[in-house]
Amino acid sequence: MSNNISLLNQYWTDIYFYLHYPHKEKISHQVVRILQLIDKRKEIGVGEVASHLNVSHNTASEHVKRMIAKKYLKKERATKDERKVILSLTNLGEEVLYRNTSLDEKKLEHVLNQLNENEKSLIENALKTLSERVKQCM
Amino acid sequence: MSNNISLLNQYWTDIYFYLHYPHKEKISHQVVRILQLIDKRKEIGVGEVASHLNVSHNTASEHVKRMIAKKYLKKERATKDERKVILSLTNLGEEVLYRNTSLDEKKLEHVLNQLNENEKSLIENALKTLSERVKQCM
DNA sequence: TACTTTATATCTTAATATACGATATAATCT
DNA sequence: AGATTATATCGTATATTAAGATATAAAGTA
Numbered sequence: 001m002s003n004n005i006s007l008l009n010q011y012w013t014d015i016y017f018y019l020h021y022p023h024k025e026k027i028s029h030q031v032v033r034i035l036q037l038i039d040k041r042k043e044i045g046v047g048e049v050a051s052h053l054n055v056s057h058n059t060a061s062e063h064v065k066r067m068i069a070k071k072y073l074k075k076e077r078a079t080k081d082e083r084k085v086i087l088s089l090t091n092l093g094e095e096v097l098y099r100n101t102s103l104d105e106k107k108l109e110h111v112l113n114q115l116n117e118n119e120k121s122l123i124e125n126a127l128k129t130l131s132e133r134v135k136q137c138m
Numbered sequence: 139m140s141n142n143i144s145l146l147n148q149y150w151t152d153i154y155f156y157l158h159y160p161h162k163e164k165i166s167h168q169v170v171r172i173l174q175l176i177d178k179r180k181e182i183g184v185g186e187v188a189s190h191l192n193v194s195h196n197t198a199s200e201h202v203k204r205m206i207a208k209k210y211l212k213k214e215r216a217t218k219d220e221r222k223v224i225l226s227l228t229n230l231g232e233e234v235l236y237r238n239t240s241l242d243e244k245k246l247e248h249v250l251n252q253l254n255e256n257e258k259s260l261i262e263n264a265l266k267t268l269s270e271r272v273k274q275c276m
Numbered sequence: 277t278a279c280t281t282t283a284t285a286t287c288t289t290a291a292t293a294t295a296c297g298a299t300a301t302a303a304t305c306t
Numbered sequence: 307a308g309a310t311t312a313t314a315t316c317g318t319a320t321a322t323t324a325a326g327a328t329a330t331a332a333a334g335t336a
Contacts, residue, residue, distance in 0.1 A: 009240040011265035017178045018276040083312040102147040126264030131149035138156040221283040
């Protein structure tokens with residue numbers, strides 16, 4: 001089984017390596033991680049960023065401050081607890097995140113065009129299934 | 139079609155988000171990219187690193203120097219052209235790369251254990267097919 | 277063989293990013 | 307009213323990124 005897992009990981013990293021967007025922005029690793037967190041979870045504040053990155057709350061606050069200045073993020077006070085801020089991605093933040101974590105659309109389309117309908121369906125169903133199960137389990 | 143591509147990307151980024159390893163090392167984005175390049179391509183030297191990252195050759199050389207010092211990389215002179223160095227990953231480099239780009243094996247195994255045999259086969263075949271085609275096309 | 281080109285390396289400089297302790301303010305809880 | 311929580315800022319130290327200037331060695335070319 002763990003042989004299989006390694007193999008799946010090899011497929012996974014191969015796919016990403018060959019299909020990622022050309023590296024353009026010099027976006028740092030912590031910026032990507034924060035954008036991912038806010039994109040995929042709800043009600044994220046500075047405390048949650050600190051936990052996710054495994055850094056102190058003052059460090060997380062500094063990161064968030066810089067990302068707001070770069071217009072990747074925006075913040076608003078929570079209504080239930082006005083000490084807390086809730087973070088969200090700006091349009092620019094979404095674009096930057098997309099270019100740094102998604103598969104390049106043109107490359108992906110180009111590859112999918114080489115596949116027959118069965119293979120396309122196979123891939124789409126597989127990713128959909130895995131994605132849904134992953135969300136249920138985690 | 140581009141609706142579909144977006145959807146596939148959403149599955150893709152969801153899967154990664156939920157299954158990535160906990161963020162431990164504070165590894166920078168350029169280090170990850172260099173490790174990925176050397177892992178997936180052959181005959182990589184400083185010039186190729188510079189092109190891949192879109193930086194100057196002296197910047198690439200500095201990156202490589204630091205990564206050698208951290209024992210992520212090792213270098214050897216090419217036999218055909220002794221001006222050139224060929225870079226390779228150390229065991230440590232492989233570990234660090236794996237933890238920063240692969241799906242967490244325990245998480246992945248846990249999710250796969252929730253699937254029936256058909257779904258498992260579907261996912262494995264899909265990733266294998268896509269990985270193989272991607273390598274052919276790119 | 278001399279000159280040109282290529283590949284890499286180092287030094288220096290400047291800017292940015294990361295990280296946290298100390299300290300502060302405001303809001304909520306007890 | 308005091309304790310706790312959530313965030314923010316400042317100061318400090320270190321790391322990373324990037325490139326221009328300069329250098330050496332190897333290969334290519336006339």
